[in-house]
Amino acid sequence: MNQSSSYHPVASGVSHVASVGFSPLLPMPVLLGLGAVCVLVLAIGFALRAGGTIWRLLGFAVLFGWLAGPHLVRATWQALPETALLVLDRTGSMTVGRRTAIADAATARLREAANRLPGIALRTVVVPAAVPGSGGGTRLFSALARAESDIPAGQLAGVIALTDGQVHDVPSEPAATGARGKPPVPFHALIVASGEQADRRLRVLSAPPYAIIGHDATLRVQVEDLGPEPQPGAHATLSLRRDGEAPLTREVQVGVPQDITLPVTHPGPMLVQLTSSPLPGEVSTLNNQAVVQINGVRDRLRVLLVSGAPNQGERVWRRLLKADPAVDLVHFTILRPPDKDDTTPLNELALIAFPTRELFQEKIDSFDLIILDGFENRGILPLAYLQNIADFVRGGGGLLLTAGPEFIGRGSLQDTPLGDILPVHVSEEGGLLQQRFQPAPTALGRRHPVTADLPQMPPLPGSSAPGGAAGADPGWGPWFRALRADQSHGEVLLDSPDGAGGVSPLLVLDHVDRGRVAVLLSDQIWLWSRGEAGGGPQAELLRRIAHWLMKEPDLEEEQMLARVEQGHLLVTRRSIDEQAARTVQVMAPDGSRSGLRLKDGRAGMLRGRLEQATAPGIWEVTDGMRHAYAASQPDDPEEIADLRATATKLAPVAARSGGATAWLGDDPAHVQVPELRLVTAGATAHGSGWIGLARTGAHVVTGTRIDPLLPPWVVLAVLVALLFAAWRREGRT
8 A cells, every 4th residue: 555656757758656555564463463462561661650661662663663564666657648639620611711721720830839749649630521411510529529539548638629610519518528537628719710700691491392383482581690799670682583583682671580472383393592682791691592492383283084985994094083182083974975865864874964064164274184085076065165175275274185986077076176276187088997006106205205215115116125124025015996197297106007008196295375285096095904915004104195284394395404413413404306406504603604515315315414513502504495493502501501700609618628719810821829838737728828738647657666664684673772772771760
């Protein structure tokens, strides 16, 4: 057991320590028994005032001191090098202004100063920028905790953080720097600025991801001024730019939430860029803008399906349209036309009367699509109602007509006002073809989004490989009846044999003024749903036709799409024109322009990639006629939410640890780095113009030597002398 010790640290080299220890020569019970006997003898001597009692006391003391086995322990210690951590912030907010250059200059100065401190090793810890899409802001103390775990206990001398002060994981309690039971090591925050800064930011408090076409979308935004001296009641100018349109401006009060309404005019994504006017003297305008994407959707798609007679295909239509929750289906089947009479009572034949006036005059404009499935006009609809259907299409509606034998002959639909908007004409003579055939896509059909890449796509002419995916069935199942058109215009996507060695249009799409028409010259697509000879993509084809007629953006023949992913602008262009230009113009958010070459892809797709698209805001892509917009969002929104350099977040942590916060200035050439010193552990580690690292005294014992304090011959000589003195003193009395 050590009774006393002394330690003299040496910065690098050997240190010595001396301590006194005891190793009893007899068991403790024996020593205690002898001690009791000696005390009794001395007590009797003092009671009788016997001569020599004092000398006996001294003799007993020397004897018991020797029996206790005192010895001197000499230990040789080697001082261990101590580590200081230099935490270097490399997150997104450090790219503002010259912060990175200031941090680099301060790093070089601190490393030089640390090299002059004996026994101190300076280790650099980099706080990296967040992985794109992960968010989280600056996780400085998480990086510090990982670095501390690699340092042995008691060897951490301090932490110096070079940062802008925007740290998002500041602990509420003192950081666990320092060995257990010892005070925390000093934490110093060196801020890459000359003082507290000001910043203005624009926050989107709420924005709907979807909005109904024809209605208004409401955004809730707020402009905030951050800094040491915000001005109450200040105003800012807010600019709104939607899909490249001319910007709209309005005055808003700073710090007060604002509601902004925007009309939603078209289906698909709508990008809205909001920008606030800058604050005089603010550090950056990077967070003065925000981009919101709102997808325009239809409230409910209303479809009117009229079947001319009960047939196999109407079940297919009902199943398809009923499965779509966004579609309201109104379906009527003509059980008996007016020109046909039989003995079936009306109350047993009809469920409800066919409301021709209500559907085709009063409420026709409430529908988005009208489907005439095998409809034979035999006085069912007056010509005025058929004219209403034609006007409905010209005004922006959609019409799908599936034609069978009822389409030919006098008085058919092609001889009514509907004939003016239909893209095909079928003559009465030779217009019906009845034979086994396989529907096949045309060259245009392989590029058109309605029929491109359909499952089980038949092979290209003259090729044994399937046109669809590898390993797919080499074609669709057969049909057995079709109409042969003698005239057609529009877009022919599928064709069939004409019975004379040629081909005839089978599926034709056409644009009529603001509306659209599709004609399927066969009433046997239902065979695919039955799996005849492998079947075919009946449900997918009909779904695409119906949604193309209702102007689904993804099914447009000419498309320009753009998106930003991980700092890259990806452009996709679809065109049914094989000679379409391969170069598009890209306009960055700052207004700069550059050309981008597109490369051929599958099914009429052209693709391009712009490598550097990191500037936040709206990117515009155009080929001269079509435009596409993409929003570049920051990789870590939390990182740019507040761009000020500030000491308010780290000052409490530094104060609890005995450290300090200091400002490095705004000029990388004249960085104001505090002097670096060594201090005693637990002492205040900062002063005017300097910061300190704590010397913890970490060491390792390299050797020990034990020397007895009372050699036996010395003890024997002293005992003999004391006994002689006691005998002589006793003899005189």
